[in-house]
Amino acid sequence: MAKTTRDEELTRLRRLFAVTDGRLRTLIEAFHGEMRRGLAGEPGSLQMLPAFVDLPTGRERGTFLALDMGGTNVRVLRVDLPGDGSFPGRIEDQFQLNREQVAADGKVLFAAIARFIDRFLRERALSGRYRLGFTFSFPIRQRSIARGDLIAWTKGWTAEGVVGRDVVELLNQALAAEKVSGVRVVSVNNDTTGTLMALAYLDPDCDAGCILGTGTNICYRERTAEIRKPIGPYGRDFMIINMESGNYNAALPRNHYDDLLDRQSENPGLQAEEKMVSGKYLGELVRLVVADLCGRGVLFGGRLPEIFSVREGFGSERLSEIEEDDSPGADDVRSRLRGWGIRPADAGDARALREVVRIVSGRAARVAAATLAATVTINDSSLDGKHAIAVDGSIFHKYPGFKARMEETLRELFGDRAGRVRLAPMQDGSGLGAAIIAAVSADETPGGSEILG
Ligand code: GLC
Numbered sequence: 001m002a003k004t005t006r007d008e009e010l011t012r013l014r015r016l017f018a019v020t021d022g023r024l025r026t027l028i029e030a031f032h033g034e035m036r037r038g039l040a041g042e043p044g045s046l047q048m049l050p051a052f053v054d055l056p057t058g059r060e061r062g063t064f065l066a067l068d069m070g071g072t073n074v075r076v077l078r079v080d081l082p083g084d085g086s087f088p089g090r091i092e093d094q095f096q097l098n099r100e101q102v103a104a105d106g107k108v109l110f111a112a113i114a115r116f117i118d119r120f121l122r123e124r125a126l127s128g129r130y131r132l133g134f135t136f137s138f139p140i141r142q143r144s145i146a147r148g149d150l151i152a153w154t155k156g157w158t159a160e161g162v163v164g165r166d167v168v169e170l171l172n173q174a175l176a177a178e179k180v181s182g183v184r185v186v187s188v189n190n191d192t193t194g195t196l197m198a199l200a201y202l203d204p205d206c207d208a209g210c211i212l213g214t215g216t217n218i219c220y221r222e223r224t225a226e227i228r229k230p231i232g233p234y235g236r237d238f239m240i241i242n243m244e245s246g247n248y249n250a251a252l253p254r255n256h257y258d259d260l261l262d263r264q265s266e267n268p269g270l271q272a273e274e275k276m277v278s279g280k281y282l283g284e285l286v287r288l289v290v291a292d293l294c295g296r297g298v299l300f301g302g303r304l305p306e307i308f309s310v311r312e313g314f315g316s317e318r319l320s321e322i323e324e325d326d327s328p329g330a331d332d333v334r335s336r337l338r339g340w341g342i343r344p345a346d347a348g349d350a351r352a353l354r355e356v357v358r359i360v361s362g363r364a365a366r367v368a369a370a371t372l373a374a375t376v377t378i379n380d381s382s383l384d385g386k387h388a389i390a391v392d393g394s395i396f397h398k399y400p401g402f403k404a405r406m407e408e409t410l411r412e413l414f415g416d417r418a419g420r421v422r423l424a425p426m427q428d429g430s431g432l433g434a435a436i437i438a439a440v441s442a443d444e445t446p447g448g449s450e451i452l453g
Contacts, residue, residue, distance in 0.1 A: 006298040006348065010355050013289065016255045017359045019366040023253055024413060027367070030251035031374035035243070039222070041229025045249040045272070050231050051193045051240040052145045053437055055200045055207070055221060059083045060439035065130040065183060067117065067171075068431035070137025070191045071155070071214050072097045074113060075428070076120040078130075079435035085202070088432060093120050106162035110174035118180045129182045133438030135430045136167050137191035137215070139244045143232060145441045148188040154246065155215045155280055156266050187434070187441040190242040191392070192219035194433025195426050197240075199390035201436055206388040206424070208375050209240075209433075212368060212402070213393025215271075216278040218245040220375050245371055246274030253363065257288050264311060273371065277364045279316040279395050285360050287314040290353065300342065300349055307340045316395070322357045323400045330354050364395075365402050369409035376421055383417040390426040397425060 004012075019027075031046075038048030061083030068075040077092040095116040101109050121127070138157070140148030147169075150162050162170065171185045189197075196209025196219055208220040219242045224234060227241070249272035252258075261275055261284055262268050275281045290308045293299040308314055318336075325332035330350035337345035337353070376387040395402055403423060411418040 004296065004298065006293075006352055009293055009296060009298045010352060010359075013356065013359050016257075017253070017363040019253050019363055019370070021412060023251075024366065024370045024373075024409065027251045027253075027370045028374040028377065028413075031248065031371060032378055034248060034250055035374070035378055038243070039227050039229065039241075045247050047139060047151070047242075047244045047247065048227075049139060049151075049190075049242040049244060050142060050227060050234070051189060051219065051242050052142050052234055053187075053189070053193065053197075053240055053440055054236045054238045055240075056197055056436050056440060058085060058201055058204075060201070060436055060443065062439055062442070063130070064435040064438045065117070065132040066135065066431045066434035066438065067113065067132060067185075068135040068191070068194070068428075068434060069113060070135065070211075070430070072099075072102060074116055075431050076117055077431040077435065078120075078124070078126060079432055081201075081435060081439055087202070088435070090432065090435075091124060092428075092431065093123065095119070101159075103158050104160070106159045106165070106170065107174075109159045109162070110170045111178060113171065114174035114178040114180050117175065117183060118178060121180070121183075127182070130184075131186040131438050131442055132183050133434030133436070133441070134168060134171060134185050134188045135191050135194045135434040136188055137211070137217075137430070139242070140167065140188065140190070142188070145187045145189075145437065145444070146185075152267075152270075154267065154271055154274070158266070187437045189434055189437050190217065190219060191430040192217045193240050193242055194430030194437070195390045195392045196220075196429075197433035197436045198429030199388065199424055199426050201432075203388055203424070205386045205422070206390055208372070208387060208389040209426075209429075210372060210389055210391045210396075211393045211430075212278065212391060212396040214278060214280045216246045216274050216368065216393070216395075218243050218371060218375050220378075222379070226379075243375075245375075246271045246278065248273040248371060252276065252367065257285055257292070260288055261285055273367065277368050277395075279393070281316075282319055282360060282364060282395070283314045283316040284312050286319060286357055287311075289356050289360065290314075293352070293356070299352055305337075305340065305342045307342070316399075319357045319361060320399050322354050323361065325354065361399065361402065362405060365405035366409045369406040370413070372406070372423075373410060373413050373421070383414060383420045386420050386422070388422045388424045390429055391423050392426045392429055396423075397427070
Protein backbone atom coordinates (compact mmCIF):
# COMPACT_ATOMS: atom_id res chain seq x y z
CA MET A 1 0.00 0.00 0.00
CA ALA A 2 1.37 3.40 -0.96
CA LYS A 3 2.13 5.65 2.00
CA THR A 4 -0.36 8.51 2.35
CA THR A 5 0.73 12.06 2.91
CA ARG A 6 -0.51 14.35 5.64
CA ASP A 7 -2.54 16.35 3.13
CA GLU A 8 -4.21 13.24 1.82
CA GLU A 9 -5.11 12.23 5.36
CA LEU A 10 -6.63 15.63 6.08
CA THR A 11 -8.67 15.43 2.89
CA ARG A 12 -9.90 12.00 3.95
CA LEU A 13 -10.91 13.40 7.36
CA ARG A 14 -12.69 16.38 5.84
CA ARG A 15 -14.83 14.00 3.81
CA LEU A 16 -15.43 11.69 6.73
CA PHE A 17 -16.64 14.51 8.98
CA ALA A 18 -18.49 16.48 6.30
CA VAL A 19 -22.13 17.41 6.90
CA THR A 20 -23.41 18.38 3.48
CA ASP A 21 -26.50 20.48 2.95
CA GLY A 22 -28.37 17.35 1.89
CA ARG A 23 -27.28 15.55 5.03
CA LEU A 24 -28.49 18.44 7.20
CA ARG A 25 -31.92 18.24 5.63
CA THR A 26 -32.12 14.46 5.98
CA LEU A 27 -31.12 14.82 9.61
CA ILE A 28 -33.88 17.37 10.24
CA GLU A 29 -36.49 15.11 8.71
CA ALA A 30 -35.27 12.13 10.72
CA PHE A 31 -35.27 14.29 13.87
CA HIS A 32 -38.92 15.21 13.25
CA GLY A 33 -39.73 11.51 12.92
CA GLU A 34 -38.03 10.75 16.24
CA MET A 35 -39.84 13.66 17.94
CA ARG A 36 -43.21 12.35 16.78
CA ARG A 37 -42.40 8.81 17.84
CA GLY A 38 -41.30 10.02 21.27
CA LEU A 39 -44.49 12.07 21.72
CA ALA A 40 -46.52 8.97 20.86
CA GLY A 41 -44.59 6.84 23.35
CA GLU A 42 -43.12 4.65 20.60
CA PRO A 43 -39.56 3.39 20.87
CA GLY A 44 -36.94 5.73 19.48
CA SER A 45 -33.94 7.79 20.47
CA LEU A 46 -35.84 10.88 21.72
CA GLN A 47 -37.60 10.36 25.03
CA MET A 48 -39.63 13.58 24.78
CA LEU A 49 -40.06 13.92 28.54
CA PRO A 50 -42.98 16.07 29.75
CA ALA A 51 -41.87 18.81 32.16
CA PHE A 52 -45.36 19.61 33.54
CA VAL A 53 -44.83 23.31 33.17
CA ASP A 54 -45.65 25.91 30.50
CA LEU A 55 -43.96 29.22 29.74
CA PRO A 56 -44.04 31.71 32.61
CA THR A 57 -46.33 34.72 32.40
CA GLY A 58 -43.61 37.06 33.68
CA ARG A 59 -45.87 37.92 36.62
CA GLU A 60 -44.50 35.19 38.90
CA ARG A 61 -43.22 36.89 42.03
CA GLY A 62 -41.70 36.20 45.41
CA THR A 63 -38.43 35.00 46.90
CA PHE A 64 -37.26 31.46 46.26
CA LEU A 65 -34.17 29.33 46.60
CA ALA A 66 -32.79 27.41 43.65
CA LEU A 67 -30.31 24.62 43.36
CA ASP A 68 -28.54 24.05 40.09
CA MET A 69 -26.81 20.71 39.76
CA GLY A 70 -25.64 19.34 36.47
CA GLY A 71 -21.91 19.10 36.70
CA THR A 72 -19.44 18.98 39.56
CA ASN A 73 -20.13 22.69 40.05
CA VAL A 74 -23.27 23.09 42.12
CA ARG A 75 -24.86 26.50 42.56
CA VAL A 76 -27.22 27.61 45.28
CA LEU A 77 -29.19 30.79 44.69
CA ARG A 78 -31.71 33.04 46.35
CA VAL A 79 -33.83 34.67 43.67
CA ASP A 80 -36.20 37.62 43.99
CA LEU A 81 -38.78 37.54 41.24
CA PRO A 82 -40.23 41.03 40.75
CA GLY A 83 -43.10 39.94 38.45
CA ASP A 84 -43.23 43.37 36.79
CA GLY A 85 -41.05 42.93 33.71
CA SER A 86 -37.85 43.94 35.46
CA PHE A 87 -34.84 41.73 35.92
CA PRO A 88 -34.86 39.28 38.86
CA GLY A 89 -32.39 39.92 41.67
CA ARG A 90 -30.21 37.12 42.90
CA ILE A 91 -27.39 36.12 45.14
CA GLU A 92 -25.59 32.88 44.57
CA ASP A 93 -22.67 30.76 45.66
CA GLN A 94 -20.90 27.96 43.92
CA PHE A 95 -19.78 24.71 45.51
CA GLN A 96 -17.70 21.85 44.24
CA LEU A 97 -18.53 18.15 44.36
CA ASN A 98 -15.61 15.78 44.37
CA ARG A 99 -15.26 12.64 42.24
CA GLU A 100 -16.22 10.33 45.05
CA GLN A 101 -19.47 12.21 45.74
CA VAL A 102 -20.42 11.98 42.06
CA ALA A 103 -19.43 8.38 41.51
CA ALA A 104 -20.05 6.39 44.67
CA ASP A 105 -23.35 6.57 46.45
CA GLY A 106 -26.53 8.61 46.10
CA LYS A 107 -26.85 9.13 49.87
CA VAL A 108 -23.38 10.66 50.02
CA LEU A 109 -24.17 12.82 46.98
CA PHE A 110 -27.47 14.22 48.28
CA ALA A 111 -26.05 14.73 51.80
CA ALA A 112 -23.26 16.83 50.27
CA ILE A 113 -25.80 18.91 48.38
CA ALA A 114 -27.94 19.43 51.47
CA ARG A 115 -24.84 20.70 53.26
CA PHE A 116 -24.13 23.15 50.42
CA ILE A 117 -27.61 24.60 50.91
CA ASP A 118 -26.99 24.81 54.65
CA ARG A 119 -23.66 26.58 54.12
CA PHE A 120 -25.25 29.02 51.69
CA LEU A 121 -27.96 29.94 54.19
CA ARG A 122 -25.50 30.35 57.05
CA GLU A 123 -22.80 32.22 55.14
CA ARG A 124 -25.38 34.55 53.64
CA ALA A 125 -27.10 34.89 57.02
CA LEU A 126 -30.47 33.93 55.56
CA SER A 127 -33.22 32.74 57.83
CA GLY A 128 -36.88 32.06 57.36
CA ARG A 129 -38.68 29.57 55.21
CA TYR A 130 -38.03 28.99 51.57
CA ARG A 131 -39.42 26.96 48.71
CA LEU A 132 -36.67 25.61 46.53
CA GLY A 133 -36.68 24.85 42.80
CA PHE A 134 -34.28 22.10 41.80
CA THR A 135 -32.48 22.03 38.45
CA PHE A 136 -31.32 18.48 37.97
CA SER A 137 -29.59 18.15 34.61
CA PHE A 138 -30.19 14.51 33.86
CA PRO A 139 -33.11 12.63 32.30
CA ILE A 140 -36.01 12.40 34.73
CA ARG A 141 -39.47 10.94 34.32
CA GLN A 142 -41.84 13.49 35.79
CA ARG A 143 -45.34 12.84 37.07
CA SER A 144 -45.83 16.43 38.08
CA ILE A 145 -43.82 19.61 38.49
CA ALA A 146 -42.79 18.33 41.92
CA ARG A 147 -41.66 14.80 41.13
CA GLY A 148 -38.94 13.42 38.88
CA ASP A 149 -37.53 9.90 38.87
CA LEU A 150 -34.02 9.57 37.46
CA ILE A 151 -34.15 7.44 34.30
CA ALA A 152 -30.39 6.98 33.87
CA TRP A 153 -27.23 8.89 34.64
CA THR A 154 -25.46 10.59 31.73
CA LYS A 155 -22.20 12.58 31.38
CA GLY A 156 -20.21 9.90 33.21
CA TRP A 157 -22.10 10.12 36.56
CA THR A 158 -22.61 6.80 38.33
CA ALA A 159 -23.74 7.36 41.97
CA GLU A 160 -25.64 4.29 43.07
CA GLY A 161 -29.16 4.15 44.46
CA VAL A 162 -30.51 7.12 42.51
CA VAL A 163 -31.72 5.62 39.21
CA GLY A 164 -35.46 5.00 39.50
CA ARG A 165 -35.82 7.29 42.54
CA ASP A 166 -37.58 10.65 42.87
CA VAL A 167 -34.81 13.22 43.21
CA VAL A 168 -37.13 15.72 44.93
CA GLU A 169 -37.80 13.21 47.66
CA LEU A 170 -34.11 12.31 47.91
CA LEU A 171 -33.19 15.94 48.38
CA ASN A 172 -35.98 16.60 50.89
CA GLN A 173 -34.87 13.53 52.86
CA ALA A 174 -31.25 14.67 52.79
CA LEU A 175 -32.26 18.14 54.02
CA ALA A 176 -34.10 16.53 56.92
CA ALA A 177 -31.22 14.16 57.71
CA GLU A 178 -28.73 17.03 57.67
CA LYS A 179 -31.12 19.11 59.83
CA VAL A 180 -31.46 21.92 57.32
CA SER A 181 -34.76 23.38 58.43
CA GLY A 182 -37.01 25.84 56.65
CA VAL A 183 -36.25 24.65 53.12
CA ARG A 184 -38.64 22.56 51.08
CA VAL A 185 -38.03 21.35 47.54
CA VAL A 186 -41.23 22.06 45.59
CA SER A 187 -40.26 21.55 41.95
CA VAL A 188 -37.74 19.88 39.71
CA ASN A 189 -36.64 20.66 36.17
CA ASN A 190 -34.00 19.92 33.58
CA ASP A 191 -31.33 22.57 32.90
CA THR A 192 -32.70 23.16 29.40
CA THR A 193 -36.13 23.90 30.89
CA GLY A 194 -34.61 26.23 33.48
CA THR A 195 -32.71 28.07 30.76
CA LEU A 196 -35.84 28.42 28.64
CA MET A 197 -37.88 29.71 31.61
CA ALA A 198 -35.22 32.30 32.50
CA LEU A 199 -35.31 33.87 29.05
CA ALA A 200 -39.07 33.44 28.63
CA TYR A 201 -39.69 35.35 31.89
CA LEU A 202 -38.69 38.52 30.01
CA ASP A 203 -38.86 37.57 26.32
CA PRO A 204 -42.18 36.40 24.84
CA ASP A 205 -40.48 35.01 21.69
CA CYS A 206 -38.66 32.33 23.65
CA ASP A 207 -40.01 28.85 22.97
CA ALA A 208 -36.94 26.61 23.21
CA GLY A 209 -33.95 26.09 25.47
CA CYS A 210 -30.65 24.44 24.73
CA ILE A 211 -27.49 23.46 26.57
CA LEU A 212 -24.20 23.08 24.72
CA GLY A 213 -21.74 22.35 27.49
CA THR A 214 -20.35 19.19 29.05
CA GLY A 215 -23.53 17.56 27.78
CA THR A 216 -26.07 18.76 25.27
CA ASN A 217 -29.85 18.80 25.17
CA ILE A 218 -32.86 20.77 23.91
CA CYS A 219 -36.34 21.47 25.29
CA TYR A 220 -39.22 23.24 23.55
CA ARG A 221 -42.87 24.18 23.97
CA GLU A 222 -45.44 21.75 22.59
CA ARG A 223 -49.24 21.62 22.45
CA THR A 224 -50.41 19.22 25.14
CA ALA A 225 -52.78 17.61 22.62
CA GLU A 226 -49.75 16.52 20.58
CA ILE A 227 -48.41 14.46 23.47
CA ARG A 228 -50.07 11.22 22.61
CA LYS A 229 -48.51 9.03 25.26
CA PRO A 230 -50.37 8.97 28.59
CA ILE A 231 -49.10 11.67 30.95
CA GLY A 232 -51.67 11.86 33.74
CA PRO A 233 -53.26 15.02 35.08
CA TYR A 234 -52.12 18.33 33.61
CA GLY A 235 -54.49 21.21 33.03
CA ARG A 236 -52.79 23.47 30.49
CA ASP A 237 -52.85 23.62 26.70
CA PHE A 238 -49.07 23.76 26.31
CA MET A 239 -46.20 22.04 28.01
CA ILE A 240 -42.42 22.19 27.88
CA ILE A 241 -40.88 18.95 26.62
CA ASN A 242 -37.35 17.91 27.57
CA MET A 243 -36.29 15.99 24.50
CA GLU A 244 -33.05 14.53 25.89
CA SER A 245 -31.76 15.25 22.41
CA GLY A 246 -28.21 14.25 23.36
CA ASN A 247 -29.45 10.71 22.88
CA TYR A 248 -30.71 11.46 19.36
CA ASN A 249 -29.50 8.81 16.95
CA ALA A 250 -30.91 8.72 13.41
CA ALA A 251 -29.27 9.87 10.17
CA LEU A 252 -26.28 11.24 12.10
CA PRO A 253 -23.08 11.70 10.07
CA ARG A 254 -21.21 9.09 12.12
CA ASN A 255 -17.92 7.46 11.29
CA HIS A 256 -15.61 4.83 12.78
CA TYR A 257 -14.05 7.35 15.22
CA ASP A 258 -17.52 7.86 16.71
CA ASP A 259 -17.93 4.09 16.98
CA LEU A 260 -14.59 3.77 18.75
CA LEU A 261 -15.40 6.60 21.19
CA ASP A 262 -18.78 5.04 21.91
CA ARG A 263 -17.37 1.58 22.57
CA GLN A 264 -14.89 2.99 25.09
CA SER A 265 -17.46 5.18 26.88
CA GLU A 266 -19.36 4.53 30.14
CA ASN A 267 -22.64 4.29 28.22
CA PRO A 268 -22.08 2.48 24.89
CA GLY A 269 -24.98 2.80 22.46
CA LEU A 270 -26.40 5.87 24.23
CA GLN A 271 -26.11 9.66 23.83
CA ALA A 272 -24.95 9.40 20.21
CA GLU A 273 -25.51 13.05 19.31
CA GLU A 274 -24.02 14.26 22.59
CA LYS A 275 -20.89 12.26 21.79
CA MET A 276 -20.45 14.22 18.53
CA VAL A 277 -21.27 17.66 19.91
CA SER A 278 -20.59 18.27 23.58
CA GLY A 279 -17.64 19.27 25.71
CA LYS A 280 -17.28 15.95 27.46
CA TYR A 281 -16.49 14.23 24.17
CA LEU A 282 -15.05 16.67 21.59
CA GLY A 283 -11.54 16.47 23.03
CA GLU A 284 -11.71 12.70 23.09
CA LEU A 285 -12.77 12.56 19.43
CA VAL A 286 -9.80 14.72 18.48
CA ARG A 287 -7.54 12.50 20.55
CA LEU A 288 -8.74 9.38 18.73
CA VAL A 289 -8.16 10.99 15.33
CA VAL A 290 -4.69 12.19 16.37
CA ALA A 291 -3.77 8.73 17.63
CA ASP A 292 -4.88 7.27 14.30
CA LEU A 293 -2.88 9.83 12.29
CA CYS A 294 0.16 9.07 14.42
CA GLY A 295 -0.32 5.38 13.76
CA ARG A 296 -0.34 6.16 10.05
CA GLY A 297 2.92 8.02 10.49
CA VAL A 298 1.65 11.43 9.33
CA LEU A 299 1.68 13.27 12.68
CA PHE A 300 4.39 13.76 15.32
CA GLY A 301 6.81 11.55 13.37
CA GLY A 302 4.62 8.54 14.12
CA ARG A 303 5.24 8.71 17.90
CA LEU A 304 2.11 9.31 19.98
CA PRO A 305 2.77 12.10 22.52
CA GLU A 306 1.75 11.25 26.06
CA ILE A 307 -0.97 13.89 26.22
CA PHE A 308 -2.83 12.02 23.47
CA SER A 309 -2.37 8.58 24.96
CA VAL A 310 -4.81 8.61 27.89
CA ARG A 311 -8.57 8.23 27.44
CA GLU A 312 -10.32 11.58 28.01
CA GLY A 313 -6.89 13.07 28.74
CA PHE A 314 -7.27 15.77 26.09
CA GLY A 315 -10.05 18.08 27.27
CA SER A 316 -12.26 20.23 25.08
CA GLU A 317 -10.91 23.46 26.61
CA ARG A 318 -7.64 22.58 24.82
CA LEU A 319 -9.52 22.55 21.52
CA SER A 320 -10.72 26.11 22.22
CA GLU A 321 -7.16 27.20 22.89
CA ILE A 322 -5.97 25.64 19.64
CA GLU A 323 -8.70 27.29 17.58
CA GLU A 324 -8.01 30.67 19.10
CA ASP A 325 -4.75 30.73 17.14
CA ASP A 326 -5.53 31.65 13.55
CA SER A 327 -1.98 32.67 12.61
CA PRO A 328 -0.74 31.12 9.33
CA GLY A 329 2.11 29.31 11.06
CA ALA A 330 0.00 28.18 14.05
CA ASP A 331 2.70 29.72 16.25
CA ASP A 332 0.67 29.64 19.42
CA VAL A 333 -0.31 26.00 18.84
CA ARG A 334 3.39 25.22 18.44
CA SER A 335 4.27 26.76 21.73
CA ARG A 336 1.43 24.83 23.35
CA LEU A 337 2.77 21.62 21.86
CA ARG A 338 6.14 22.46 23.41
CA GLY A 339 4.40 23.10 26.73
CA TRP A 340 2.89 19.62 26.49
CA GLY A 341 6.39 18.18 26.12
CA ILE A 342 6.11 17.56 22.38
CA ARG A 343 9.49 18.10 20.64
CA PRO A 344 10.22 19.01 17.96
CA ALA A 345 7.00 20.98 17.67
CA ASP A 346 7.12 21.64 13.98
CA ALA A 347 4.78 24.00 12.18
CA GLY A 348 3.38 21.25 9.96
CA ASP A 349 2.27 19.20 12.97
CA ALA A 350 0.80 22.27 14.65
CA ARG A 351 -1.19 23.24 11.55
CA ALA A 352 -2.40 19.68 11.00
CA LEU A 353 -3.54 19.37 14.62
CA ARG A 354 -5.42 22.67 14.32
CA GLU A 355 -7.05 21.41 11.14
CA VAL A 356 -8.18 18.19 12.86
CA VAL A 357 -9.70 20.27 15.65
CA ARG A 358 -11.50 22.51 13.14
CA ILE A 359 -12.88 19.49 11.29
CA VAL A 360 -14.25 17.88 14.46
CA SER A 361 -15.70 21.09 15.94
CA GLY A 362 -17.10 22.16 12.56
CA ARG A 363 -19.17 19.01 12.35
CA ALA A 364 -20.33 19.52 15.94
CA ALA A 365 -21.59 23.05 15.21
CA ARG A 366 -23.46 21.91 12.09
CA VAL A 367 -25.11 18.96 13.83
CA ALA A 368 -26.06 21.14 16.81
CA ALA A 369 -27.58 23.74 14.48
CA ALA A 370 -29.53 21.09 12.59
CA THR A 371 -31.14 19.75 15.77
CA LEU A 372 -32.24 23.28 16.70
CA ALA A 373 -33.52 23.87 13.18
CA ALA A 374 -35.57 20.69 13.52
CA THR A 375 -36.91 21.83 16.90
CA VAL A 376 -38.26 25.17 15.71
CA THR A 377 -39.75 23.76 12.49
CA ILE A 378 -41.66 20.86 14.03
CA ASN A 379 -44.75 23.06 14.49
CA ASP A 380 -43.80 25.98 12.25
CA SER A 381 -42.40 24.48 9.06
CA SER A 382 -42.24 27.73 7.10
CA LEU A 383 -41.08 29.82 10.05
CA ASP A 384 -44.08 32.13 10.16
CA GLY A 385 -43.34 33.02 13.77
CA LYS A 386 -40.26 34.18 15.63
CA HIS A 387 -38.31 31.75 17.78
CA ALA A 388 -35.80 32.78 20.43
CA ILE A 389 -33.79 29.83 21.68
CA ALA A 390 -32.15 30.36 25.07
CA VAL A 391 -28.72 28.76 24.85
CA ASP A 392 -26.28 28.15 27.68
CA GLY A 393 -23.15 26.05 28.16
CA SER A 394 -19.40 26.39 27.85
CA ILE A 395 -19.14 25.20 24.26
CA PHE A 396 -21.68 27.76 23.09
CA HIS A 397 -20.28 30.66 25.13
CA LYS A 398 -16.57 29.98 25.02
CA TYR A 399 -15.65 27.88 22.00
CA PRO A 400 -14.23 30.25 19.35
CA GLY A 401 -16.56 30.58 16.39
CA PHE A 402 -19.03 27.90 17.52
CA LYS A 403 -22.06 30.19 17.68
CA ALA A 404 -21.08 31.84 14.38
CA ARG A 405 -20.81 28.46 12.65
CA MET A 406 -24.20 27.45 14.01
CA GLU A 407 -25.73 30.69 12.70
CA GLU A 408 -24.09 30.17 9.33
CA THR A 409 -25.68 26.71 9.17
CA LEU A 410 -29.09 28.17 10.04
CA ARG A 411 -28.67 30.69 7.20
CA GLU A 412 -27.77 27.88 4.83
CA LEU A 413 -30.93 26.03 5.86
CA PHE A 414 -33.41 28.89 6.12
CA GLY A 415 -32.07 31.59 3.79
CA ASP A 416 -33.96 34.87 4.27
CA ARG A 417 -36.01 33.39 7.07
CA ALA A 418 -32.99 32.60 9.24
CA GLY A 419 -33.59 35.91 11.06
CA ARG A 420 -36.71 34.37 12.63
CA VAL A 421 -34.54 32.00 14.65
CA ARG A 422 -32.42 33.70 17.28
CA LEU A 423 -29.77 31.92 19.33
CA ALA A 424 -30.02 33.96 22.53
CA PRO A 425 -27.02 33.53 24.83
CA MET A 426 -28.19 32.90 28.38
CA GLN A 427 -25.64 32.82 31.19
CA ASP A 428 -26.52 30.74 34.24
CA GLY A 429 -30.20 30.77 33.39
CA SER A 430 -30.98 27.35 34.78
CA GLY A 431 -30.83 28.45 38.43
CA LEU A 432 -33.01 31.45 37.78
CA GLY A 433 -35.40 29.26 35.79
CA ALA A 434 -35.67 26.80 38.68
CA ALA A 435 -36.83 29.65 40.93
CA ILE A 436 -39.45 30.66 38.36
CA ILE A 437 -40.68 27.06 38.18
CA ALA A 438 -40.85 26.94 41.99
CA ALA A 439 -43.03 30.07 41.81
CA VAL A 440 -45.30 28.45 39.21
CA SER A 441 -45.52 25.39 41.42
CA ALA A 442 -46.48 27.49 44.44
CA ASP A 443 -49.18 29.25 42.40
CA GLU A 444 -50.59 25.94 41.21
CA THR A 445 -50.44 23.90 44.40
CA PRO A 446 -53.72 24.18 46.32
CA GLY A 447 -52.79 26.04 49.47
CA GLY A 448 -49.36 26.56 47.90
CA SER A 449 -48.60 29.62 49.92
CA GLU A 450 -49.16 27.64 53.13
CA ILE A 451 -47.09 24.71 51.98
CA LEU A 452 -44.39 25.61 54.44
CA GLY A 453 -46.65 26.49 57.29
C1 GLC B 1 -27.12 15.46 29.43
C2 GLC B 1 -28.35 15.19 30.30
C3 GLC B 1 -29.43 16.22 30.03
C4 GLC B 1 -28.86 17.62 30.19
C5 GLC B 1 -27.64 17.81 29.29
C6 GLC B 1 -26.99 19.17 29.46
O1 GLC B 1 -27.45 15.25 28.10
O2 GLC B 1 -28.84 13.89 30.06
O3 GLC B 1 -30.53 16.04 30.91
O4 GLC B 1 -29.85 18.56 29.85
O5 GLC B 1 -26.68 16.82 29.60
O6 GLC B 1 -26.55 19.38 30.77
